[in-house]
Amino acid sequence: MARQQYNKTKKEHIYWYKDGKQKKFAFRYRYYNTSGTRKEKSRSGFETEKAAELALTQLKADILSGNLAKVDNQELTMEEWLNMWYQANHTKWKVSTQHLYKYYIDHQILPFLRHIKLNNLTKTYYQDYINNLLKEFSLSTVNGVHAVINHAINAAVDDEILTRNRISKVVFPKNTHEPFEEKHLDLHEIEELLTYVKKNEGFTHFVLILTLVSTGIRKGEAIGLRWNDIDFENNLVTIQRTRDHLGTRSTKSWNSMRKIDVGNHLISYLEKYKIWSKKKFLEHGQVLAEDDYVFINENLLEPISRQFPNYILDRAYEAGVIKKISPHMLRHSCASILISQGIPITTVAKMLGDSVEMILKVYAHSLREKEKEVVKVMDTLLKFG
Numbered sequence: 042m043a044r045q046q047y048n049k050t051k052k053e054h055i056y057w058y059k060d061g062k063q064k065k066f067a068f069r070y071r072y073y074n075t076s077g078t079r080k081e082k083s084r085s086g087f088e089t090e091k092a093a094e095l096a097l098t099q100l101k102a103d104i105l106s107g108n109l110a111k112v113d114n115q116e117l118t119m120e121e122w123l124n125m126w127y128q129a130n131h132t133k134w135k136v137s138t139q140h141l142y143k144y145y146i147d148h149q150i151l152p153f154l155r156h157i158k159l160n161n162l163t164k165t166y167y168q169d170y171i172n173n174l175l176k177e178f179s180l181s182t183v184n185g186v187h188a189v190i191n192h193a194i195n196a197a198v199d200d201e202i203l204t205r206n207r208i209s210k211v212v213f214p215k216n217t218h219e220p221f222e223e224k225h226l227d228l229h230e231i232e233e234l235l236t237y238v239k240k241n242e243g244f245t246h247f248v249l250i251l252t253l254v255s256t257g258i259r260k261g262e263a264i265g266l267r268w269n270d271i272d273f274e275n276n277l278v279t280i281q282r283t284r285d286h287l288g289t290r291s292t293k294s295w296n297s298m299r300k301i302d303v304g305n306h307l308i309s310y311l312e313k314y315k316i317w318s319k320k321k322f323l324e325h326g327q328v329l330a331e332d333d334y335v336f337i338n339e340n341l342l343e344p345i346s347r348q349f350p351n352y353i354l355d356r357a358y359e360a361g362v363i364k365k366i367s368p369h370m371l372r373h374s375c376a377s378i379l380i381s382q383g384i385p386i387t388t389v390a391k392m393l394g395d396s397v398e399m400i401l402k403v404y405a406h407s408l409r410e411k412e413k414e415v416v417k418v419m420d421t422l423l424k425f426g
Contacts, residue, residue: 117158117160117202119155119162127146136290154170174186194209234254238250245336248314255375259283260350262283264284264336264350268332277303281298311335318333351367375393
């Protein structure tokens, strides 16, 4: 495409040109940045000469005030800024956070916002982007995407590239929630699941699912368990690491490092499973070590993969035993059952390695059911006359 032909006006640095049959205005202005390099800033598309002059005046004011970061970065696209922000900060984050942020940037952000200028990302435009994103992805994914963009925008404000964050108060439609009760299993459904797995799957499969539903630990925490994390004498399980496709590392947060009291039923099965594992190792001329991972592949004697729990639940779903759920829903199931039985929120939070605030937010449905029970109890107790 041929370069637009600019024509001088009586105003210095202001030009006019033809956009089709319409006359429009632009400015070009040369200045020196902080390193002494001569640069030029131009902008076009103004409907009037006065509008172009006002924009140029603002540019000159920014340069005179020393706000060259704002001037130099006015043309930054979302792709350019996200790449700069990621490269400057990724070493401060956990490996899992790095991979998650990079995934969101590459798959949910850049395909839609790549060429949008950072300065042009208005609240209205961003709200439209979020609404369209919710048509393709789950609410949890969109929340994650928003957190990354919001983080990056705040960094741009801190660097004085933007004057304020215009997207922080984006609205998430309430009807995008799936009802919480569809996301977990009740006690009867858990019993059905355990019965199916015990009958149709291997010993590792059964003890793993029993551990997940009994303790509410995360999938990564379960497959990261080592034998020296289990105190058989005191019925305690220590959670101090997580493991996934990125390897083994510390737990999700400080709260996640915890000791969990477990019942005799689970401890008994873990003891049996340890004896079973020792025999398997001996059959292959090996000795089970205390720092070996608890859950192993029966044939390879290697730690199970991150998808191992998913495959078990998928087969149970295909067999018509349970609805379609992820291993994380077993964590929700455990918490919901505990809350329904009147266990204090602080105790549930400690067991799951979450904050009380998070329990109140995520398990509001279960808590609401308990509130209804309280009303019924008080209604019964206060009957008189």
